[in-house]
Amino acid sequence: xxxxxxxxxxxxxxxxxxxxxxxxxxxxxxxxxxxxxxxxxxxxxxxxxxxxxxxxxxxxxxxxxxxxxxxxxxxxxxxxxxxxxxxxxxxxxxxxxxxxxxxxxxxxxxxxxxxxxxxxxxxxxxxxxxxxxxxxxxxxxxxxxxxxxxxxxxxxxxxxxxxxxxxxxxxxxxxxxxxxxxxxxxxxxxxxxxxxxxxxxxxxxxxxxxxxxxxxxxxxxxxxxxxxxxxxxxxxxxxxxxxxxxxxxxxxxxxxxxxxxxxxxxxxxxxxxxxxxxxxxxxxxxxxxxxxxxxxxxxxxxxxxxxxxxxxxxxxxxxxxxxxxxxxxxxxxxxxxxxxxxxxxxxxxxxxxxxxxxxxxxxxxxxxxxxxxxxxxxxxxxxxxxxxxxxxxxxx
Amino acid sequence: xxxxxxxxxxxxxxxxxxxxxxxxxxxxxxxxxxxxxxxxxxxxxxxxxxxxxxxxxxxxxxxxxxxxxxxxxxxxxxxxxxxxxxxxxxxxxxxxxxxxxxxxxxxxxxxxxxxxxxxxxxxxxxxxxxxxxxxxxxxxxxxxxxxxxxxxxxxxxxxxxxxxxxxxxxxxxxxxxxxxxxxxxxxxxxxxxxxxxxxxxxxxxxxxxxxxxxxxxxxxxxxxxxxxxxxxxxxxxxxxxxxxxxxxxxxxxxxxxxxxxxxxxxxxxxxxxxxxxxxxxxxxxxxxxxxxxxxxxxxxxxxxxxxxxxxxxxxxxxxxxxxxxxxxxxxxxxxxxxxxxxxxxxxxxxxxxxxxxxxxxxxxxxxxxxxxxxxxxxxxxxxxxxxxxxxxxxxxxxxxxxxxxxxxxxxxxxxxxxxxxxxxxxxxxxxxxxxxxxxxxxxxxxxxxxxxxxxxxxxxxxxxxxx
Numbered sequence: 001x002x003x004x005x006x007x008x009x010x011x012x013x014x015x016x017x018x019x020x021x022x023x024x025x026x027x028x029x030x031x032x033x034x035x036x037x038x039x040x041x042x043x044x045x046x047x048x049x050x051x052x053x054x055x056x057x058x059x060x061x062x063x064x065x066x067x068x069x070x071x072x073x074x075x076x077x078x079x080x081x082x083x084x085x086x087x088x089x090x091x092x093x094x095x096x097x098x099x100x101x102x103x104x105x106x107x108x109x110x111x112x113x114x115x116x117x118x119x120x121x122x123x124x125x126x127x128x129x130x131x132x133x134x135x136x137x138x139x140x141x142x143x144x145x146x147x148x149x150x151x152x153x154x155x156x157x158x159x160x161x162x163x164x165x166x167x168x169x170x171x172x173x174x175x176x177x178x179x180x181x182x183x184x185x186x187x188x189x190x191x192x193x194x195x196x197x198x199x200x201x202x203x204x205x206x207x208x209x210x211x212x213x214x215x216x217x218x219x220x221x222x223x224x225x226x227x228x229x230x231x232x233x234x235x236x237x238x239x240x241x242x243x244x245x246x247x248x249x250x251x252x253x254x255x256x257x258x259x260x261x262x263x264x265x266x267x268x269x270x271x272x273x274x275x276x277x278x279x280x281x282x283x284x285x286x287x288x289x290x291x292x293x294x295x296x297x298x299x300x301x302x303x304x305x306x307x308x309x310x311x312x313x314x315x316x317x318x319x320x321x322x323x324x325x326x327x328x329x330x331x332x333x334x335x336x337x338x339x340x341x342x343x344x345x346x347x348x349x350x351x352x353x354x355x356x357x358x359x360x361x362x363x364x365x366x367x368x369x370x371x372x373x374x375x376x377x378x379x380x381x382x383x384x385x386x387x388x389x390x391x392x393x394x395x396x
Numbered sequence: 397x398x399x400x401x402x403x404x405x406x407x408x409x410x411x412x413x414x415x416x417x418x419x420x421x422x423x424x425x426x427x428x429x430x431x432x433x434x435x436x437x438x439x440x441x442x443x444x445x446x447x448x449x450x451x452x453x454x455x456x457x458x459x460x461x462x463x464x465x466x467x468x469x470x471x472x473x474x475x476x477x478x479x480x481x482x483x484x485x486x487x488x489x490x491x492x493x494x495x496x497x498x499x500x501x502x503x504x505x506x507x508x509x510x511x512x513x514x515x516x517x518x519x520x521x522x523x524x525x526x527x528x529x530x531x532x533x534x535x536x537x538x539x540x541x542x543x544x545x546x547x548x549x550x551x552x553x554x555x556x557x558x559x560x561x562x563x564x565x566x567x568x569x570x571x572x573x574x575x576x577x578x579x580x581x582x583x584x585x586x587x588x589x590x591x592x593x594x595x596x597x598x599x600x601x602x603x604x605x606x607x608x609x610x611x612x613x614x615x616x617x618x619x620x621x622x623x624x625x626x627x628x629x630x631x632x633x634x635x636x637x638x639x640x641x642x643x644x645x646x647x648x649x650x651x652x653x654x655x656x657x658x659x660x661x662x663x664x665x666x667x668x669x670x671x672x673x674x675x676x677x678x679x680x681x682x683x684x685x686x687x688x689x690x691x692x693x694x695x696x697x698x699x700x701x702x703x704x705x706x707x708x709x710x711x712x713x714x715x716x717x718x719x720x721x722x723x724x725x726x727x728x729x730x731x732x733x734x735x736x737x738x739x740x741x742x743x744x745x746x747x748x749x750x751x752x753x754x755x756x757x758x759x760x761x762x763x764x765x766x767x768x769x770x771x772x773x774x775x776x777x778x779x780x781x782x783x784x785x786x787x788x789x790x791x792x793x794x795x796x797x798x799x800x801x802x803x804x805x806x807x808x809x810x811x812x813x814x815x816x817x818x819x820x821x822x823x824x825x826x827x828x829x830x831x832x833x834x835x836x837x838x839x840x841x842x843x844x845x846x847x848x849x850x851x852x853x854x855x856x857x858x859x860x861x862x863x
Contacts, residue, residue, distance in 0.1 A: 116783035132745035157777045169755035187856035194838040208858040215756035239791040265790025
């Protein structure tokens with residue numbers, strides 16, 4: 001059906017059609033509210049070494065496999081008789097002690113891929129390892145439940161696969177005023193200013209106009225809602241701290257965004273790992289702890305769930321360059337206020353039963369975590385978003 | 397039938413990256429068959445794309461010499477990897493440069509198309525990668541059967557889909573599966589048994605250091621296989637023969653061709669017509685000739701309805717106004733921000749194309765691209781770091797990036813060709829999509845300053861995103 005014919009026939013259209021400036025009207029339409037629950041996803045990009053993050057300090061195989069990298073027992077922040085946190089993660093251990101952290105061990109999927117790109121795609125799209133999807137799981141969620149780009153925000157300048165839907169995508173920004181400025185360019189602004197028509201997405205041209213309208217209204221909405229809100233907390237002065245600070249400002253200014261995604265780089269530690277990883281873990285924990293504090297102060301922590309993952313873990317055995325190579329299953333952190341099972345959700349990795357590459361085998365499919373979050377946190381039907389049905393876990 | 401301007405533009409946008417004004421005038425009112433013939437005649441010759449690799453040749457030899465010392469060898473290997481990555485970028489720039497030349501444009505467009513069918517990546521050996529790219533070019537308008545066989549023997553493909561690890565004792569099915577799923581038949585048109593049989597037939601397929609194919613006989617399974625109901629001691633080539641006997645193979649390829657060259661919205665009747673024609677001898681040139689000579693190719697519903705890929709957009713602008721990047725890395729970054737880096741596909745399924753190029757962020761950039769390239773507009777968008785980067789480097793990429801893309805714009809070339817056109821003529825040359833009525837009114841009422849400005853304005857409206 002032609003776009004204009006459709007308009008004429010549609011009863012909805014008749015009322016909209018005579019609105020002088022469609023764009024204006026569109027912006028004023030109350031957007032379906034999705035409830036207060038927010039999800040923040042953080043990717044430790046490059047593949048974090050989970051074994052030197054959450055350390056099994058009574059395990060001989062750990063010490064034998066890593067003569068130069070294994071962390072000495074006495075340096076660790078012990079939380080059980082067998083497990084200690086890397087000493088650079090005191091702020092995260094503090095969250096653990098408060099019951100705000102659930103650690104899920106051995107998370108992965110069958111036939112793990114060890115390429116950063118492919119493994120990231122798999123985590124972003126929630127696909128099988130031999131399946132190629134062109135939409136991300138958050139993108140599909142936005143498409144089904146959000147309907148506007150600002151329903152999902154990536155703290156960056158370009159959008160990752162995780163936020164891409166079929167016809168609706170999230171939006172990327174780490175600075176709303178820059179985003180707002182980008183739609184203020186003369187042609188963008190003027191072309192839209194002259195639009196009087198409803199654009200439906202059947203045709204490519206209609207789709208382009210529709211995306212422009214949405215980009216503009218999303219950028220404007222994000223900018224105007226958040227511009228007066230400034231976090232008073234003293235975040236660590238680094239780019240990751242900045243990403244989380246901006247996220248807190250978004251959440252605390254009551255922006256109607258459901259899902260956030262930020263990636264923190266630097267975890268691909270093939271050589272001289274120890275100092276590099278220690279610094280990264282410190283940066284991560286300090287920023288996260290400040291983020292939680294900020295949300296608590298603003299009474300939004302109870303409605304925010306933070307999931308931290310890495311595209312893969314690293315090999316159990318260290319390499320010749322005092323680093324570690326790409327591995328398989330890894331731990332995942334869930335941070336929130338009212339967790340059902342704070343602490344360790346399941347057993348530490350079994351280092352006596354590794355796969356043929358010498359990597360940790362998965363016991364929990366990452367998609368069961370997604371399914372649980374969709375069902376029990378976002379109140380969404382997981383099988384329509386993940387294209388399949390998975391068991392749910394009971395951590396929230 | 398005589399061709400009008402719009403039909404010629406359509407032909408050149410789909411069979412190339414657009415057409416400049418002089419050429420358009422020259423071809424106007426010529427017979428379709430003559431215009432189409434000229435497009436094919438221009439692509440008659442095969443001109444391989446080659447960059448200077450002498451530096452690497454010396455290093456490869458050096459590396460072999462230093463076998464004795466372990467650390468030196470490791471260092472040499474790292475240098476080699478770095479140089480390979482750098483040369484891959486050079487090949488990327490050389491390829492884009494090639495696309496800007498009007499000669500042989502159909503062959504180049506086909507090469508780009510096939511690179512997204514036989515998707516492959518090779519970051520470790522630029523010799524193999526360059527050879528692979530030229531195999532795509534060589535067969536781009538050739539026979540599809542020869543093409544598939546040549547691809548199956550390419551070192552880059554062999555590495556990318558693990559066919560080198562495919563040996564008699566433990567067959568690796570990766571290549572066999574993607575051959576059928578993504579290259580020839582499409583998912584659901586073969587059985588798991590067929591995959592197992594095909595994998596066995598490709599066991600032992602390998603290559604020499606210089607890139608030549610060879611069969612490791614002791615790794616090859618010479619035994620009997622049953623494939624698509626046929627039984628015999630098939631090898632890989634015979635497997636490909638049997639795959640092409642399936643009508644589905646012609647249908648699958650024609651569906652892709654139709655999506656890319658005619659319309660992202662399928663027309664089953666036309667696709668079936670093409671499949672019947674292609675199935676006769678799998679001659680790609682004949683197929684393309686058939687399409688470009690069909691009346692329905694020039695139907696209104698097929699003109700200006702496809703969303704340009706980032707490469708089509710980048711090259712298309714430069715077809716009208718020649719641009720040189722002073723810092724080639726910025727050309728690379730632009731590809732990355734728009735989501736299409738040549739030689740660097742997202743995965744073996746390739747780029748999905750059409751609407752999937754567009755999100756709020758890419759669209760803002762795309763609409764501003766002509767102003768960025770031609771008018772020193774600021775680009776307020778930073779790229780992401782790489783997986784391998786350290787924390788500092790991961791974010792430094794963003795900081796150090798300059799807000800301007802440094803280009804040398806040959807406005808004199810534009811002026812000599814387009815300076816004499818009046819505004820409706822300029823619009824006609826740049827926009828083929830049917831204009832939105834409000835945008836059209838806006839454009840018509842713009843205060844005119846110069847053809848140069850008007851050109852940038854036209855390239856900044858959504859209609860220019862379509863071809």
